[in-house]
Amino acid sequence: MSALGPLPRRIAVALALPVTLIAAWWITSAGSENFYFPPLQTIVQTFGKLWFSPHALSDVVPSLWRFSVGYLAAAFLGIAIGIPVGASRNLRNVLEPVLEFFRAIPPPVLVPVLILFAGIGNEMKALVIMFGCIWPVLLNTVAGVRALDEVLAETVRSYRIGRFARLWHFTLPGASPLIFTGLRQALPIGIILMVVSEMFAASDGIGFALVQYQRTFALPEMWSGIILLGIIGIVLSLIFRAIETRLLGWYHGLRQSQRAG
Amino acid sequence: MLEVKGLRKVYEDTSRTVEAIRDVSFCVGEGELVCIVGPSGAGKTTLLKCIAGLLAPTAGGVIVEATPVVGPPPAMAVVFQEYGRSLFPWMSVHDNVMLPLKQKNMPAARREELVRDALAAVDLKGVESAYPWQLSGGMQQRVAIARAVAYEPHVLLMDEPFAAVDAQTRADLEDLIRVLWRRLRVTVLFVTHDIDESVYLGQRVMVMSQAPTVIMEDVAVDLPDERTQLETRSMARFGELRKHIYSQIQLAKQGWRPPAG
Ligand SMILES: Nc1ncnc2c1ncn2[C@@H]1O[C@H](COP(=O)(O)OP(=O)(O)OP(=O)(O)O)[C@@H](O)[C@H]1O
Ligand SMILES: [Mg+2]
Numbered sequence: 147m148s149a150l151g152p153l154p155r156r157i158a159v160a161l162a163l164p165v166t167l168i169a170a171w172w173i174t175s176a177g178s179e180n181f182y183f184p185p186l187q188t189i190v191q192t193f194g195k196l197w198f199s200p201h202a203l204s205d206v207v208p209s210l211w212r213f214s215v216g217y218l219a220a221a222f223l224g225i226a227i228g229i230p231v232g233a234s235r236n237l238r239n240v241l242e243p244v245l246e247f248f249r250a251i252p253p254p255v256l257v258p259v260l261i262l263f264a265g266i267g268n269e270m271k272a273l274v275i276m277f278g279c280i281w282p283v284l285l286n287t288v289a290g291v292r293a294l295d296e297v298l299a300e301t302v303r304s305y306r307i308g309r310f311a312r313l314w315h316f317t318l319p320g321a322s323p324l325i326f327t328g329l330r331q332a333l334p335i336g337i338i339l340m341v342v343s344e345m346f347a348a349s350d351g352i353g354f355a356l357v358q359y360q361r362t363f364a365l366p367e368m369w370s371g372i373i374l375l376g377i378i379g380i381v382l383s384l385i386f387r388a389i390e391t392r393l394l395g396w397y398h399g400l401r402q403s404q405r406a407g
Numbered sequence: 408m409l410e411v412k413g414l415r416k417v418y419e420d421t422s423r424t425v426e427a428i429r430d431v432s433f434c435v436g437e438g439e440l441v442c443i444v445g446p447s448g449a450g451k452t453t454l455l456k457c458i459a460g461l462l463a464p465t466a467g468g469v470i471v472e473a474t475p476v477v478g479p480p481p482a483m484a485v486v487f488q489e490y491g492r493s494l495f496p497w498m499s500v501h502d503n504v505m506l507p508l509k510q511k512n513m514p515a516a517r518r519e520e521l522v523r524d525a526l527a528a529v530d531l532k533g534v535e536s537a538y539p540w541q542l543s544g545g546m547q548q549r550v551a552i553a554r555a556v557a558y559e560p561h562v563l564l565m566d567e568p569f570a571a572v573d574a575q576t577r578a579d580l581e582d583l584i585r586v587l588w589r590r591l592r593v594t595v596l597f598v599t600h601d602i603d604e605s606v607y608l609g610q611r612v613m614v615m616s617q618a619p620t621v622i623m624e625d626v627a628v629d630l631p632d633e634r635t636q637l638e639t640r641s642m643a644r645f646g647e648l649r650k651h652i653y654s655q656i657q658l659a660k661q662g663w664r665p666p667a668g
Contacts, residue, residue: 295492297487297489297492297493298492298495300456300461300485300487301485301487301493303461303478303479304459304460304461304479304483304484304485305479305506305507305510305558306479306481306507306510307506307510308510311506311509311510315495315498315506316495319495319497320497322497396497396538397496397497399538399540400496400538400540403540403541404540
């Protein structure tokens, strides 16, 4: 950690490789006649035209909306189910085999099934995203609740702290480091499922657009769509990191003081 | 005030059973300060947890303020042996002391006053907004004591609270307990394995045998009420008492136990 040095240097280190790769791509693809690998310059120009136009919103907004609904529903349900399951050995014994089974199902195969129940609208896509994202959140929440400190639990009990305060001031914050681990693991899963579900059956969305470009051999557009997905992934993980830093500041401080002591 | 009657505690696992406490009975009057000493593994923590309503006794029972203990009694505070783990690492010092008070029905201003007074009493002004893990061990222990004091308990249970702090801090904390006890008129049950500490602090010292535990002897400490580290500890009577208790503990370690009945 300390070997990284001051902030400007850290930023320089973080950006060095991406900049080199982009430069290499730019130079090697410059003037490319290959239909499948157009010059990066063309892709960037297309990117600007395509994704900074009002028309683009009709694809990006639905995608992000589905992702948000599915991901947040998974986060809420994963935590809400994970807490009682983590707290009760009996509940775990009953639920664990079932959960293991559901977790083993690859979420994309649910798309055809869910189309039957939920149609091809936003609900179906949000459900697929939710189904994929819920497992890391749920399993990590269970682990987090199980790992709650026993002495702290006895403290809570001996001061007769009520149910709600117990949940809010003890269980949730105590399990939050692992809950956040689960939420972080769910992030890329959600993006993948967003795109995949839109490729199957959709009339808009980034995944839908990508398939359209591919079918019409609009290669620069397709490449620019892939770049857009990468950027969305990075922005989401930056937002996630900012929230995590805020909520888990105590945890990183605690870890550091334990390492030092 | 506090009565322990025929208490017996057997830990039962699938693999083994441990008889920690065989038969313990004693009474503590209102406002008394009683120390419990015994060799390591004597069942001191077990006894305290039974009194605190955190463990169900196998036989016998505990009565606190005329009410049989079935769960944590309302006007009781416990300072645990593992004090570092009994503080919430995600809360500031202030919030750690405040949390139990939120359960009590009183005006917010009164709560703030109790927190402020308790932190001042343990000499912790100015660290309200720090996290516990930013403090030294002795300071953390004082936060745990402040939390117990702010709770305004009628009975205060302390389990080897000073086992992990240095000698100087320990002497200071011992005096702090005497001061708080005399000022608040609270009933204190103080567990320690340090014979000197038990004689210095207590009005009575109860010597416990090895597990399965019975009480070896209940020694009245006939030292003046005004105690100072230097003077009290150099009194002839102090030496006699500690010698007497020391020999009792030696007997306990050799497995000697008082004749039944
Ligand atoms: N949860 C438990 N399950 C099984 N046995 C236990 C449990 N807790 C304590 N014991 C056993 O009960 C006996 C008394 O333990 P206890 O922790 O009460 O001793 P203690 O006097 O507090 O010791 P120390 O001075 O080391 O803190 C020990 O033999 C211990 O192994
Ligand atoms: Mg103990």
